[in-house]
Amino acid sequence: MAKGRIDGQKAFVLHAHPYSETSLIVDVFSREQGRLPLLARGARRPRSVLRGNLMAFAPLELGWFGTGEVKTLAKAEWLGGISLLTGRCLLLGYYLNELLVKLLPRDDAHPQLFDAYEDALRALSSGAEDAPELRRFEQTLLKELGYGLTLDVDARSGARVVDDREYVFWIERGPVERDDGDDTASVSGKTLLDMVADDYSDARTRFESKGLMRQLIAHHLSGRPLHSRRVFVELQEL
Amino acid sequence: MIAPGGKFPSTSSLEALIDALRCLPGVGPKSAQRMTYHLLQRDRAGAERLAQALQTALASLRHCLRCNNFTESEICQRCASSRRDQSLLCIVEMPVDAISMEETHAYQGLYYVLMGRLSPLDGIGPKELAFERLFARATDGLVNEVILATNFTNEGEATAHYLSELLRARGLKVSRIARGLPVGGELEFSDAATVAQALMERRDYG
Numbered sequence: 001m002a003k004g005r006i007d008g009q010k011a012f013v014l015h016a017h018p019y020s021e022t023s024l025i026v027d028v029f030s031r032e033q034g035r036l037p038l039l040a041r042g043a044r045r046p047r048s049v050l051r052g053n054l055m056a057f058a059p060l061e062l063g064w065f066g067t068g069e070v071k072t073l074a075k076a077e078w079l080g081g082i083s084l085l086t087g088r089c090l091l092l093g094y095y096l097n098e099l100l101v102k103l104l105p106r107d108d109a110h111p112q113l114f115d116a117y118e119d120a121l122r123a124l125s126s127g128a129e130d131a132p133e134l135r136r137f138e139q140t141l142l143k144e145l146g147y148g149l150t151l152d153v154d155a156r157s158g159a160r161v162v163d164d165r166e167y168v169f170w171i172e173r174g175p176v177e178r179d180d181g182d183d184t185a186s187v188s189g190k191t192l193l194d195m196v197a198d199d200y201s202d203a204r205t206r207f208e209s210k211g212l213m214r215q216l217i218a219h220h221l222s223g224r225p226l227h228s229r230r231v232f233v234e235l236q237e238l
Numbered sequence: 239m240i241a242p243g244g245k246f247p248s249t250s251s252l253e254a255l256i257d258a259l260r261c262l263p264g265v266g267p268k269s270a271q272r273m274t275y276h277l278l279q280r281d282r283a284g285a286e287r288l289a290q291a292l293q294t295a296l297a298s299l300r301h302c303l304r305c306n307n308f309t310e311s312e313i314c315q316r317c318a319s320s321r322r323d324q325s326l327l328c329i330v331e332m333p334v335d336a337i338s339m340e341e342t343h344a345y346q347g348l349y350y351v352l353m354g355r356l357s358p359l360d361g362i363g364p365k366e367l368a369f370e371r372l373f374a375r376a377t378d379g380l381v382n383e384v385i386l387a388t389n390f391t392n393e394g395e396a397t398a399h400y401l402s403e404l405l406r407a408r409g410l411k412v413s414r415i416a417r418g419l420p421v422g423g424e425l426e427f428s429d430a431a432t433v434a435q436a437l438m439e440r441r442d443y444g
Contacts, residue, residue, distance in 0.1 A: 015359050018263065018264070020264050020266075021264040049429075052429055052431060052432065053429065053431070055391065055392060055431070056392050057392060058431065078429065078430045078431050080430055080431070080434060083434070083438065084392075084395070084435065085392070086395060086399060087399045090392060090395060090396045090399065091358060091396060093392075094358040094359055094396075095358075097359060098358070098359055101359065227358055227359060227360065227361035227363075228358035228359060230361070230363065231356065231358040231361070231362075231363035231364070232358070234363045234364050234365060235356075235363065235364055235400050238364055238369060238400075238404055
């Protein structure tokens with residue numbers, strides 16, 4: 001048995017880039033081992049069995065071995081169950097992957113985040129562009145990175161958030177009731193409470209929570225642009 | 239003179255050549271060094287030929303105004319041919335894909351070569367692929383149907399999806415090449431993803 005052999009890992013491919021003449025380095029996100037790079041030897045050969053299997057957004061069962069930083073992929077099996085993403089949902093899938101590639105450190109297991117990611121992909125594969133699963137994924141990502149959100153307490157007054165008032169979100173502190181005459185973008189108390197209760201049935205909640213999560217994620221990216229969002233916007237403008 | 243680190247003497251043109259060869263895909267420092275010594279020591283005539291060919295190609299090749307493939311004239315031979323069907327335009331990712339299509343001897347229309355595919359994580363979007371040029375080409379009034387022959391990878395699918403929306407909006411008929419089992423293929427020996435997709439995209443028969 002090869003050194004450091006690990007088998008039967010449920011995982012997704014996040015991104016891949018060519019390595020040497022015929023191989024690939026794949027950035028994978030596995031449920032039990034977290035995010036790690038794997039060398040897929042010969043994956044770019046015309047008749048490679050890995051070729052079609054190592055596709056992003058498809059649940060895979062992987063096996064690898066090695067002791068270095070980059071392990072060698074030994075086996076990749078297609079598990080099925082999530083149909084291929086298409087259209088705008090496919091672009092949103094790239095957005096999820098880019099968030100993981102840019103924000104999630106390597107070699108830390110995040111099974112909850114993995115499950116949230118899988119749920120989000122399943123929602124996208126059914127064509128739901130605005131699914132609650134996407135917001136849940138973003139929230140879980142921030143939580144797992146150590147930036148838990150307190151959404152139902154006013155960060156200035158310490159009072160409970162009230163559903164018919166307007167709040168401005170102070171980064172790294174929390175929601176603060178908007179002062180009269182302040183025209184900063186705000187979210188309603190109801191949106192914040194809905195997000196805590198995980199209730200996305202209201203269209204306004206869906207809309208405002210998306211904006212709020214975008215603002216928070218941009219902060220945690222510390223100025224690094226999201227390519228997938230730029231491409232998405234450019235395509236909408238054509 | 240011995241270079242720092244006690245290695246063999248290095249001259250700048252030698253280093254420059256090794257460094258230049260590294261721009262080839264899949265060529266790392268070791269292979270570049272091997273190629274360099276081979277060219278200089280064992281095959282100077284070949285090196286001369288390579289240098290000449292590179293220079294000529296760079297100077298004379300450009301993108302065909304109509305299909306975007308490499309050509310020496312303004313419009314390539316295929317696009318200028320009167321025997322090709324002007325009403326069909328097949329969009330492929332790379333020049334090699336057009337060659338594969340030609341090998342079928344089943345297609346008489348023209349091509350447009352994107353020279354890439356949408357790749358959101360790498361920042362390759364519609365600007366990088368010059369979608370506007372393709373739109374100008376496809377709406378020349380002669381093209382009637384556009385055939386999307388990008389690959390069946392996620393990137394190829396994303397490209398096909400957006401091109402289909404954008405070309406349809408410009409009044410063109412759009413089709414996509416079919417996917418499924420290969421000719422002579424047997425279910426038993428096919429991968430699950432292919433069989434699943436073939437099942438989903440099944441069509442009326444008989």
